[in-house]
Amino acid sequence: MTTPDGLWALAPQFAEQVLCDIQTRMTSGRMSVPAGQEPRRFSLRRGVAVISITGVISRKESLWADVGQDGIRQALDEARQDERVRGILLSFNSPGGVAAGVKELADYIASIDDKPVAAYADGLTASAAYWLASATGRVYAPAMAQVGSVGVISEVRNISGFLDKMGVSITYIASGKWKTAGNPVEKLTPEQTAYFQERVDALHTVFKADVAQHMGISQDPAWTEAQILFAQSAQQLGLVTAIVRDEDQAINRLLEVTMPDNSPDAPAQAMTRDRLAAEAPELLKALLEEGRDSASNDGVEYALNAMETVCGKEKAEAVRAFVAQAKELGLSAKQLAGLGKLMPQAPAVQQAPAEPQNSKSAILNALQEQSAQALPTSPDASAGQPKSSLVADAERRRAEAARQGGNA
CATH class of the missing domain: 1.10.287 (Helix Hairpins)
Structure with a gap:
């Protein structure tokens, strides 16, 4: 099949369906965006520009695929120029698309340094779509989203058998050894197959290197052979930065990791004990000591009030003064118990049985x-x-x- 781009960064299980659909669109003349539909830009959510990239990615948005690289670039430029935008989220649901131009767009995404950029895998983010997503360096995805397919595919169709049955003969006249290689009326020779394989392998090498660089990981056969992985498994390999519940949570993560905590626009974060221990260990220690002292003081005061009720105010005040002196000396509860053994004990006084005081x-x-x-x-x-x-x-x-x- 002849298409404007011979190499595709496309998930293989979708290749046949996608390429057939593109051929149908081209032959039917449906090669432009329907009238009245504006090119995709972005939606603004809590200061984050969300750019939706859904369907097959082509070079130009006005041609036979769902979204064009030019439209993505224009949306990025508009988001960067908009003063309301504090961050950019590329939200993907795409099997990939043409390989031509993807590296250049990925390099542009990776070069953006005036506003934070992240990607969200909304269902499927494969091949060319993942190449672009990885360029952000931050890929968020639900646990069962599918990501990866780091590979390249090229399709060469041969209809010579059909033409023979129809009694049709086609001859190409060309100069240059490889000018007619891959035409649909002649079978590929082993030399021609090796020629196309070399091109595919060269682009695959660039693709793998870009992903590894952008995501800060080493190349691993567990993901470099065009595997499509669930996000939970992909996270273990470094292809996914974090598992999130949905797009809203991806926006939260983008804001959390890219905005200073003291920014008035930063989302509120709960101050947990673990966070306090990491950020201010001395403060945590002081608060814990203060809490223990407060609890201890409350218990002592409760006991002294009970003693005043039972034994009278004079005895309670004497004990209160003794407790204050013991605190000044730094005596512990065990030391006080030992001190009691050294003090003279008053003789027991025999009293007539009386009605219990607590009756x-x-x-x-x-x-x-x-x-x-x-x-x-x-x-x-x-x-x-x-x-x-x-x-x-x-x-x-x-x-x-x-x-x-x-x-x-």
Whole structure:
């Protein structure tokens, strides 16, 4: 088949379908963008220019393929000139396309240094499409996206058998040994096959070297033989920078890695313990010590307040003063326990059995002693509220105590 470009950076499983479709478009005269459709440019999302590259990539956008290298270049130029644009994301869903011109466009993408550029593999990013994506140096993809196919293909069709059956004979008259090599009416000779293979191999060598350089990896047979890989596997080989959920997350990653944290336009990032440990270890240490001291102080104060309730304010204040002195001396809890063994112990005082201090009646009596008024004996008529269970219990106990006293 004769096409404007003989070499293709195209995923092989799509080659037959794509090339047949292109032939159909060419022979039907459908060689221009339908009227009313503007060339693709970009969409602006949160300050990122998203350039969609969908379908077969050709040299010119007005010819028989879905998107042209000239249209991609124009979109890049417009995004670079737009003051609203802070970064550029090339969003691919393409099996590849013609090989001619791809290296030049990839070199241009790699040379952009005024605004950060990244690529997103939206489904399939193969061959010429991956060549362009790799030129950004940052390729984001969902786990099951397909990337790679770092290879070159050329198709030579032969229809001599069909022409013989139809009784048609075609003769080429040309000068130059290779001028008619690959024509559709003659089978390739071994020498001609080697000639075309040499061209394909030369372009493949350039393709592999570019990908390795742009992505910062070494050439590995696991990806250099035109394999198409799922993104999760491709990430392990260095063909994918990071696995993302979708295009929105790819935009977030582009903003995160290319904008200073103190930029007012940078997305907010959660301050985790790991991040704080990496960026400010001394601050993390101080915060942890402060937290431990705060927790310790809260526990001591709680215990002293409980002691004041049980033993009285005078004893609690004495203990509070002792704790303050122990802190000034830097005594630990274990050292305080050892110090207690050296201090004289007061003799135990035998006391008559008494009602437990934590009984309900003792608590009620303590509450009543602390109150300026006696506990109410009847509900508040003006408020119309029923007597509380605490008051009712206190009245019952007082009535029982009075009866027992009368009987005595």
